[in-house]
Amino acid sequence: MDFLSNYDLLGAFWVTVQLTFWSAIGALVWGVVLAGMRVSPVWLMRAFATAYVNVVRNTPLTLLVVASSLGLYQTLGVSLTTDTTTSAIDITNFRLSVLAFILYTGTFVSEAVRSGINTVPVGQAEAARALGLGFFQTLTIVVLPQALRSVVAPLASVLIALTKNTTVASAIGVAEAAVLMRTMIENEGQAGTLVFLVFALGFVILTLPVGLLLGWLSQKVAVKR
Amino acid sequence: MSGAPSVLYDAPGPKAKVRNTVYSVVFLVVLAAAAWFVLAALGNKDQLTAKMWSPFVDGGTWTEYLIPGLGTTLLAAVLAIVIALPVGAIFGIARLSEHVWIRVPAGVLVELFRAIPVLMLMLFSNFFYVWYTDIDSDIRPLFAVVTGLVLYNGSVLAEVFRAGISSLPRGQSEAAYALGLRKTQTMLTILLPQAVTVMLPAIVSQLVVVVKDTALGSTILSFSDLLSNYRILSANYGNTIPTLIVIGVIYVVVNMVVTRLAAMLERRMSRRGRSTARPEGPASTTAVPMADLPVADPL
Numbered sequence: 402m403d404f405l406s407n408y409d410l411l412g413a414f415w416v417t418v419q420l421t422f423w424s425a426i427g428a429l430v431w432g433v434v435l436a437g438m439r440v441s442p443v444w445l446m447r448a449f450a451t452a453y454v455n456v457v458r459n460t461p462l463t464l465l466v467v468a469s470s471l472g473l474y475q476t477l478g479v480s481l482t483t484d485t486t487t488s489a490i491d492i493t494n495f496r497l498s499v500l501a502f503i504l505y506t507g508t509f510v511s512e513a514v515r516s517g518i519n520t521v522p523v524g525q526a527e528a529a530r531a532l533g534l535g536f537f538q539t540l541t542i543v544v545l546p547q548a549l550r551s552v553v554a555p556l557a558s559v560l561i562a563l564t565k566n567t568t569v570a571s572a573i574g575v576a577e578a579a580v581l582m583r584t585m586i587e588n589e590g591q592a593g594t595l596v597f598l599v600f601a602l603g604f605v606i607l608t609l610p611v612g613l614l615l616g617w618l619s620q621k622v623a624v625k626r
Numbered sequence: 627m628s629g630a631p632s633v634l635y636d637a638p639g640p641k642a643k644v645r646n647t648v649y650s651v652v653f654l655v656v657l658a659a660a661a662w663f664v665l666a667a668l669g670n671k672d673q674l675t676a677k678m679w680s681p682f683v684d685g686g687t688w689t690e691y692l693i694p695g696l697g698t699t700l701l702a703a704v705l706a707i708v709i710a711l712p713v714g715a716i717f718g719i720a721r722l723s724e725h726v727w728i729r730v731p732a733g734v735l736v737e738l739f740r741a742i743p744v745l746m747l748m749l750f751s752n753f754f755y756v757w758y759t760d761i762d763s764d765i766r767p768l769f770a771v772v773t774g775l776v777l778y779n780g781s782v783l784a785e786v787f788r789a790g791i792s793s794l795p796r797g798q799s800e801a802a803y804a805l806g807l808r809k810t811q812t813m814l815t816i817l818l819p820q821a822v823t824v825m826l827p828a829i830v831s832q833l834v835v836v837v838k839d840t841a842l843g844s845t846i847l848s849f850s851d852l853l854s855n856y857r858i859l860s861a862n863y864g865n866t867i868p869t870l871i872v873i874g875v876i877y878v879v880v881n882m883v884v885t886r887l888a889a890m891l892e893r894r895m896s897r898r899g900r901s902t903a904r905p906e907g908p909a910s911t912t913a914v915p916m917a918d919l920p921v922a923d924p925l
Contacts, residue, residue, distance in 0.1 A: 440634055442634075442635045442638065442642070442646055443646050443649045443650050443653060444646070444650060445649075445650045445653050445654055445657075446649070446650075446653055449653070449657065455878075455882070456878050459834065459838075459877065459878045459881035459882055459885070460838070460874050460877055460878055461837075461838040461839070461840075461841035461842075461853065461877055462838065462841075463838075463841040463842050463844070463845055463853060464841055464853055464870065464873065464874055464877065467845065467853070467856070467870070468867075468870045468874070471856075471860075471866050471870065472866060472867045472870055475866070476671055476673065476866050476867055477667050477668070477671055477867075478671075479667075518634075526634050530635075530636060536634055536635045539634055539635075540634060544634065561741075565741075565742075565743035565744070566743070568743040568745040568746060569745060569842065571745065571845075571846065572845035572846065578746075579743065579745050579746055579749065579846075582746060582749065583749055583846070586749070586750070586753050587753075590757075591757055593750070593753050593757070594750075594754075597746070597750040600742075600746060601738065601741070601742045601746070604741050604742055604743060604746075605738065605741045605742075608741050609741065
C-alpha cells in the first residue's frame, strides 16, 4: 500500500470532478435549450434539434473528444484560451473535452427533459393558454418547472454516466483519473490489481452518493399527482 | 409531429403563422451564419479542397481501411453482447435468488461493475492479460475491449433481466409451481423466455451503446477498429477533418440502423402482446408496461 502515497491520487480525481462539474452545468443548459426547441411550434427548430440529437447521440464520445482536439484545435486552431504559458495546452485540452462532453451529454439531458414534458398533464398547458400565456411563457413558467422536477432521477443517471465518461478525456491527454491509473498499473507491475481496486473504489465513492442523494431528491421534489 | 397540434401550443391562426414564419427565417439565418462560419474556417485551412475528400471516392480507402475497421468494430460489439447476454441473465437471476449468500454478492458485483468506467475496465483487462496469460499481442486489444464491454454490459443487462423477470405477472410462476415445476424449471422454461421477449428491444438498443464504446479501445489500447483509421488516413493524406467526418457518419448510420431494428422489434412485440389473450380486469395490470421498465444506462 505504501506506493500509493507516491502518486497524486486526489489531484487526479479532482480533475475528474472538475470535468464533471463544468460539463454537467453546460449539458444541463444545452439539454434544456434543445428540449425547448424540440417541442417548439417553429418547424425548423424542431427539425434542427431532432437531427442534432439523433446524430450526436449515435456518435461515439471518443470520436467527439478526438475531433475536438485534432479537428478544432490542431487543424482549425481554435484554442479556447488566451493563455500563452506552457500550461496553455493543458487548459485547452481540458476546455475542449468539456465542450465535447457538453455537446454529447446535452442530447441525453434533452431526451430526459422531453420525456418530463410529456408527464405534465395536457390540462396544465391548456389552462396556461386560456390565461393568455404564449408558447414561451407556457413552457418556462408552467411546464418546465414541473417537468424538471419529475426528471431528477433520469438526470441523475445521466450525471453518473457523465462522471464515468470523463475518463474519455484521457484520449487527448487530460490528466484525470484514468491517465493516472494507467501510469500506476504500468509502474507497479502485479500490484496493479490493487491499483485498479483503488480507482474502482474512487468511482464508487464519486457516483454512489450522487445516485443516493438525487434519488432522495427526486422523491422529495416530484410533483405528486 | 404530423400536423396534430402539440400540448404546448394551439393550431396556429393567421397571426401565429406569420410569427412562426418570422422565427423560422431568423433561425434559418442564424443556422446559415453558423454554417458559413464553419465552412469559412474549414476553407481557410484548405479542408474543403478536392484533394482532402478524394480519398473517400477511391474504393481502395474503403476496402483497405474503413470496411475492415468497421468489421472489427462490429465483431467486438457482437462478441461483447453475445457473451454479456448469458452473463447478464445469470447475474439478473442471481439477484432475484431467495438465498442471501447468492443475492448479495451478485448485487455487489453488478453495482460495482456499473460504477466503474468502461475505459478503466478495458485498461485493466489489458494488463490482466499481459500478466497472467500469453495471448498474442496482436489479438490482445480485441480481448481487452471485449472483456471490458462484457463486464460493464453484463451488469447493465443483469438489471434489464431483473426488471424483465419482475415485470411478469405473479400468476405465471404460481401456475408453474402449481403444476409441480421446480424453481429452476420455472425460471428457465416459464419466466426467462418471456422476459427475454419483453426485453429484446432494450437488449438490441444496448447494442448501440456497445458499438460506441468499442471506440474507446482505439485511443487507449491501439485496437484497430473503425475510429483508429483516422490515424492512418490523416497521416497519408493530411485530411484529419474529412476523415473524422466520414468515420462519424459511418458510426451514425450503423447505430441508426440498429435503433430502427430495435423499434421494429418493439412494434412486433407489442402486436404480439395484443394478440395473446390476456385476462381482463385488474389481474392484467400486475404486468409492468414496457415503458415503465428501466432503460439501460445512457453512455
